[in-house]
Amino acid sequence: MMLAAIPLLPAAAFAVLAPMSRAxxxxxxxVSLVAMTGSLVLALVAFAEVWSARGGEGTHAVFHAFLPIAxxxxxxxxxxxxxxxxxxxxxxxxxxxCVQVYSLGxxxxxxxxxxxxxxxxxxxxxxxxxxxxDNFLELYMAWExxxxxxxxxxxxxxxxxxxxxxxxxxxxxxxxxxxxxxLALAAMFALTGSFAFDVVLPASAGWAPGAATLVALLLLFAxxxxxxxFPLHVWLPDAMAGPTPAxxxxxxxxxxxxxxxxxxRALPVFVASGVxxxxxxxxxxxxxxxxxxxxxxxxxxxxxxAYSTISQLGYMFVALGTASEVAALYHLVTHxxxxxxxxxxxxxxxxATHTQDMREMGGLRRKMPVTTAVFTVGALALAGVFPLSGFxxxxxxxxxxxxxxxxxxxxxxxLAALLTAFxxxxxxxxxxxxxxxxxxxxxxxVMLAPMAVLAAITAxxxxxxxAFAGFLGHEGEWxxxxxxxxxxxxxxxxxxxxxxxxxxxxxxxxALKARLKVPYDVLVQKYYMDALxxxxxxxxxxxxxxxxxxxxxGVIDGAVNGVATLWVRATQVSRNFDVNVIDGAVNGxxxxxxxxxxxxxxxxxxxxxxxxxxxxxxxxxxxxWVMVLWPLLKAALKGA
Amino acid sequence: MPDVNPVAFxxxxxxxxxxxxxxxxxxxxxxxxxxxxxxxxxxxxxxLVLSAEFIALVQLMVYAGAxxxxxxxxxxxxxxxxxxSVRTRDLSWPVAAMSAVLAVAIAYVTRALPVPAPERAAQxxxxxxxxxxxxxxxxxxxxxxxxxxxxxxxxxxxxGRGEEL
Amino acid sequence: xxVGLEAFVMxxxxxxxxxxxxxxxxxxxxxxxxxxxxxxNAVNILLVAASRYVTPATMDGWFFAVFSLVVSAAEIGLGLSLVLALYRKVRTxxxxxxxxxxx
Numbered sequence: 001m002m003l004a005a006i007p008l009l010p011a012a013a014f015a016v017l018a019p020m021s022r023a024x025x026x027x028x029x030x031v032s033l034v035a036m037t038g039s040l041v042l043a044l045v046a047f048a049e050v051w052s053a054r055g056g057e058g059t060h061a062v063f064h065a066f067l068p069i070a071x072x073x074x075x076x077x078x079x080x081x082x083x084x085x086x087x088x089x090x091x092x093x094x095x096x097x098c099v100q101v102y103s104l105g106x107x108x109x110x111x112x113x114x115x116x117x118x119x120x121x122x123x124x125x126x127x128x129x130x131x132x133x134d135n136f137l138e139l140y141m142a143w144e145x146x147x148x149x150x151x152x153x154x155x156x157x158x159x160x161x162x163x164x165x166x167x168x169x170x171x172x173x174x175x176x177x178x179x180x181x182x183l184a185l186a187a188m189f190a191l192t193g194s195f196a197f198d199v200v201l202p203a204s205a206g207w208a209p210g211a212a213t214l215v216a217l218l219l220l221f222a223x224x225x226x227x228x229x230f231p232l233h234v235w236l237p238d239a240m241a242g243p244t245p246a247x248x249x250x251x252x253x254x255x256x257x258x259x260x261x262x263x264x265r266a267l268p269v270f271v272a273s274g275v276x277x278x279x280x281x282x283x284x285x286x287x288x289x290x291x292x293x294x295x296x297x298x299x300x301x302x303x304x305x306a307y308s309t310i311s312q313l314g315y316m317f318v319a320l321g322t323a324s325e326v327a328a329l330y331h332l333v334t335h336x337x338x339x340x341x342x343x344x345x346x347x348x349x350x351x352a353t354h355t356q357d358m359r360e361m362g363g364l365r366r367k368m369p370v371t372t373a374v375f376t377v378g379a380l381a382l383a384g385v386f387p388l389s390g391f392x393x394x395x396x397x398x399x400x401x402x403x404x405x406x407x408x409x410x411x412x413x414x415l416a417a418l419l420t421a422f423x424x425x426x427x428x429x430x431x432x433x434x435x436x437x438x439x440x441x442x443x444x445x446v447m448l449a450p451m452a453v454l455a456a457i458t459a460x461x462x463x464x465x466x467a468f469a470g471f472l473g474h475e476g477e478w479x480x481x482x483x484x485x486x487x488x489x490x491x492x493x494x495x496x497x498x499x500x501x502x503x504x505x506x507x508x509x510x511a512l513k514a515r516l517k518v519p520y521d522v523l524v525q526k527y528y529m530d531a532l533x534x535x536x537x538x539x540x541x542x543x544x545x546x547x548x549x550x551x552x553x554g555v556i557d558g559a560v561n562g563v564a565t566l567w568v569r570a571t572q573v574s575r576n577f578d579v580n581v582i583d584g585a586v587n588g589x590x591x592x593x594x595x596x597x598x599x600x601x602x603x604x605x606x607x608x609x610x611x612x613x614x615x616x617x618x619x620x621x622x623x624x625w626v627m628v629l630w631p632l633l634k635a636a637l638k639g640a
Numbered sequence: 641m642p643d644v645n646p647v648a649f650x651x652x653x654x655x656x657x658x659x660x661x662x663x664x665x666x667x668x669x670x671x672x673x674x675x676x677x678x679x680x681x682x683x684x685x686x687x688l689v690l691s692a693e694f695i696a697l698v699q700l701m702v703y704a705g706a707x708x709x710x711x712x713x714x715x716x717x718x719x720x721x722x723x724x725s726v727r728t729r730d731l732s733w734p735v736a737a738m739s740a741v742l743a744v745a746i747a748y749v750t751r752a753l754p755v756p757a758p759e760r761a762a763q764x765x766x767x768x769x770x771x772x773x774x775x776x777x778x779x780x781x782x783x784x785x786x787x788x789x790x791x792x793x794x795x796x797x798x799x800g801r802g803e804e805l
Numbered sequence: 806x807x808v809g810l811e812a813f814v815m816x817x818x819x820x821x822x823x824x825x826x827x828x829x830x831x832x833x834x835x836x837x838x839x840x841x842x843x844x845x846n847a848v849n850i851l852l853v854a855a856s857r858y859v860t861p862a863t864m865d866g867w868f869f870a871v872f873s874l875v876v877s878a879a880e881i882g883l884g885l886s887l888v889l890a891l892y893r894k895v896r897t898x899x900x901x902x903x904x905x906x907x908x
Contacts, residue, residue, distance in 0.1 A: 607903065656816070657819055669836060750814045790879075
């Protein structure tokens, strides 16, 4: 029951806040924070439980077998607490609580802060349900609720066109992936008759390779939508239109990582397939490079971070592609902390400068020392600099690539790391170095405190890498010196290059842009993918919609109206028929009865003698029949 | 075949039938009562013709005596004025035709019925009749007297409740 | 010329029909009762005659006639007392005025 309370606490907060978000405007944050703190405490307890029982089976509580989904099959609504979900619980609750505390400062002027906290609570509940689900169907349900919350938060400022469009784009794009999830569910149910992890995953080893590949690729497609992997990544940069803390929680730390979690959970299916692993690897590396290159040319601080997120998620998919769920999940954890830290820092900066354009920023290190410090920690972790957490998790992914013999992919990953170091340094220099933004001011304590917490975790969690692997039941090892040297050199190379370009002015960027106009335009246009989608999907869809609308108005409506007109005519005819024939018949019958009754009524005179006369008349008729008619009839029949 | 005087029969039958017709045709109720009396007396004569002296005597006593007087009493009691005794004729031709048809039908049916011959010819006498009445027919006789008693009490009760009704 | 049973049957039938006509057509309750007496009388004539012709020794029909007389006497007595009670109640003895049961 304690386990169920972890997601149910924020869910209850949502249930309380949602219908009265306006009335509870001032107390919404309290309700939400209390619920989230409760979840965090319970998550810590759960983690301690699993920690003390590591090596065991973990806790698996099935609450009810209900929802008879097919004859002989019931859907068990259960919670699974194992090392993976325990870690995920901690990540979600810690980041969630930090973001909620941070939002106290960031959102306190907003009119609809009650609704903001309600949706944030619902999202936390859904994400916690995702990591606690013990079967794919339950996971899918929570997954969809997360998508809804993402939509609501991206479009939080729905009076403006940008957030509105972005929320629709995000929702529809992830829905494309979710179709794959639904098909995967159907496929796995057809194969095993169950959705439960402990039924489907062990059984997958016995599936035909085609079946395993099908299920794995469908799940991968779902994960690509949610985790913004190429080619379904287009929604994430636009999603930055939402409130920055929500971006930190949903679009950096948790929801976008749910795809990684899903693939990590379903990894036995991918291993059974083999092909699916290679596809995952390819998609991961493409996404990592794509995100890294696109981050180079962005001027919006949040968009840089968004492409960075895409790139880092691609990194995680690379790890998954080597069947190393430890590396993937470890990078997920470290990334959740440092990327949410970076987003929260970006939020403070945006608050201070009232702009998201880095070209209008600069020199903030003097005005905002605390922000600069924690942001630097996050940026170095992202760049993969020892001894911060990003170094260890990135190193594990690179190691897993080498172990698998994927040397080309290893080279790609190193290139992505170089790009990462480069664009994060570019961002750092643009924002904190140089001059500009003289009127900026340091953020409020309530915003700085959660950032400090996240920075501390980011700084130290790297040393938990071996313990983390052991906790998940794998042999953990420290980075090899050679590999560590290579990745550190890469990171330092990226940082140095960026420093040289942007701080020291080693290269005239404008001249470079002019020289490399074609590739630069390609990047600025995001590899023309939005344009491609616009041309391939949006425009044809709109054209089809217009055609259908015309068809609707002209043909369908015409037909409907024609039918309606005909119907009106028919009802008029019917009415006349009704009035004249039916009513006539009914009234006629009634009149006939009344008339006959009136006539027969005269028989009922109440006078004794008239009755007597009837009796005698009847007797006469009877006699006539017996004596005359019947003998005559008999004679006639005999004669015939 | 009993010896029935044809002349007596024809005269008595004519008297009875004529009296009956007069009873229903007369407009005066009092006259009708007297015509009824005439019919009942003629009937008694017919009983005598049939050698049924005892029944003829009962007929005279009960009908000609008691019933006629009773009828006349009731007529007197229900007539407030002398003129009330004269009434419309109340003739209904459909009813007359119906009655006639019925009579013809009955006559037609009974004409075809066989009349069984008596097992032995005998001359009825009152002593034998009275003996049989109080031996073989004693139970029906007592029942009849019970009926008469009940009717008597009922009639007295009904008619005698008087004005408080 | 012998008088057969048929003659009595004819006479009784005629009397019965006359009585029936009176019972059905007369409006006065007393007249109806008198007509009923005529009908009963016709039946009695038939009983007495038939018995005389068919069972002259046992006189079965005569006993029936006696009982019929008794019942007729009871009927006329009750009938007349009814007419009297009716008259007291509604001040009339006209049957066509008594249509309380009219539907």
